[in-house]
Amino acid sequence: MTGPEPAMERTGVWVHAVIRDIGAGMPGAGMPGIGIPGPDAADTGAAGVDAAETDGVTGVGGGRVRAVRAAGLTAIVSTVDLGEFGEQPLARNLENVQWLETVARAHHRVVETVGRRGAVIPTRLATIYRDDRCVAAMLTERRADFAAALDRVTGRTEWGVKAYASAAKASASRSYASRSYASRSYASAGSAAGAARSETAAAGAGAHDARPGTRYLRQRRAQLSGRDEARQATVANAEAIHRALAQKADADRRHPAQAPGLSGRTDWMVLNGTYLVSEDLGTRFADAVAALARRYPDLELELTGPWPPYSFAVVDEATDR
Amino acid sequence: MTVVNGAGQVEGPASAPVALVDLLDRVLATGVVVTGDLTLSIAEVDLVHVSLRALLSSVRARESRRPEVEPW
Numbered sequence: 001m002t003g004p005e006p007a008m009e010r011t012g013v014w015v016h017a018v019i020r021d022i023g024a025g026m027p028g029a030g031m032p033g034i035g036i037p038g039p040d041a042a043d044t045g046a047a048g049v050d051a052a053e054t055d056g057v058t059g060v061g062g063g064r065v066r067a068v069r070a071a072g073l074t075a076i077v078s079t080v081d082l083g084e085f086g087e088q089p090l091a092r093n094l095e096n097v098q099w100l101e102t103v104a105r106a107h108h109r110v111v112e113t114v115g116r117r118g119a120v121i122p123t124r125l126a127t128i129y130r131d132d133r134c135v136a137a138m139l140t141e142r143r144a145d146f147a148a149a150l151d152r153v154t155g156r157t158e159w160g161v162k163a164y165a166s167a168a169k170a171s172a173s174r175s176y177a178s179r180s181y182a183s184r185s186y187a188s189a190g191s192a193a194g195a196a197r198s199e200t201a202a203a204g205a206g207a208h209d210a211r212p213g214t215r216y217l218r219q220r221r222a223q224l225s226g227r228d229e230a231r232q233a234t235v236a237n238a239e240a241i242h243r244a245l246a247q248k249a250d251a252d253r254r255h256p257a258q259a260p261g262l263s264g265r266t267d268w269m270v271l272n273g274t275y276l277v278s279e280d281l282g283t284r285f286a287d288a289v290a291a292l293a294r295r296y297p298d299l300e301l302e303l304t305g306p307w308p309p310y311s312f313a314v315v316d317e318a319t320d321r
Numbered sequence: 322m323t324v325v326n327g328a329g330q331v332e333g334p335a336s337a338p339v340a341l342v343d344l345l346d347r348v349l350a351t352g353v354v355v356t357g358d359l360t361l362s363i364a365e366v367d368l369v370h371v372s373l374r375a376l377l378s379s380v381r382a383r384e385s386r387r388p389e390v391e392p393w
Contacts, residue, residue: 125348255346310347
């Protein structure tokens with residue numbers, strides 16, 4: 001950390017978001033807290049407007065938020081110290097949750113602020129360029145992609161809906177399912193053909209049925225099958241919820257389920273969906289979520305949003321996971 | 322059902338903070354994928370994994386102070 005980084009600039013340019021060009025020569029016009037560089041300033045990276053600090057909008061490194069304009073687009077950027085954000089320090093720092101949280105929230109604040117003004121394409125965390133010129137080159141090179149992505153998200157915001165099979169509800173339905181299966185299995189003892197599952201039949205048929213060990217095994221298998229069945233029903237309900245919400249959205253995506261405990265919950269997350277919805281239909285979407293929560297009482301639904309359209313800002317669909 | 326303001330509803334920094342894990346779903350896995358020229362070696366998958374590992378280990382540290390709850 002203390003050693004010099006030879007042949008490397010001291011600062012880099014962190015890109016927060018890309019928006020449609022916000023117009024020339026009017027510092028801060030229509031964009032509270034974010035300055036627009038004058039024609040000469042872009043090269044030096046020194047442009048920016050004092051309003052950035054007064055509005056409390058600072059970039060990830062705590063610095064001013066600036067605009068880099070090219071190809072009819074504006075990139076909202078901030079300058080970062082490469083001692084902290086250079087390739088190697090960045091790899092180290094990403095392992096530090098406090099650091100990651102600070103940076104992610106700072107990035108989000110900027111995206112959120114910019115998004116209040118109009119269509120915004122947030123860039124993924126840790127998109128860093130050497131200087132403003134490189135950012136401008138990137139804007140020019142990908143202008144068609146950005147224009148298409150901006151069209152896609154204009155007038156729309158993102159809503160997240162997570163579904164949990166909460167521990168209490170889940171174990172209740174689980175034991176119910178287990179019980180019903182166990183008794184059915186027990187009732188069919190003596191008739192191998194009546195056994196619900198082939199492995200149960202294989203485990204002990206005919207004369208051995210009455211033996212306690214066999215009975216235990218059979219009940220245990222039935223219990224596990226019952227649990228499977230309960231899980232499948234839960235998954236099917238989550239799918240139905242996702243389909244219903246997708247119909248109310250202009251686009252939908254599913255993020256991988258968050259690991260149990262990550263959000264402080266140990267409940268099983270069956271759905272981590274996110275939906276692109278017209279701004280004026282946000283309330284209706286929230287109502288739909290509430291209605292689904294009533295319809296599927298075994299699942300707990302959590303609605304978050306409105307978010308800037310993070311999940312729908314992908315420029316290259318091929319790189320989408 | 323919980324409703325959290327992610328953006329736009331409340332002006333200024335007074336809006337309810339979003340959950341870090343929900344934010345990371347979005348800022349790490351999505352957003353425009355343009356390759357910054359300084360982060361070439363931090364491939365997108367690496368970025369997600371590295372950060373998730375950090376998150377999980379912080380959660381484990383927290384969990385170890387609490388009794389285990391068996392996940393489904």
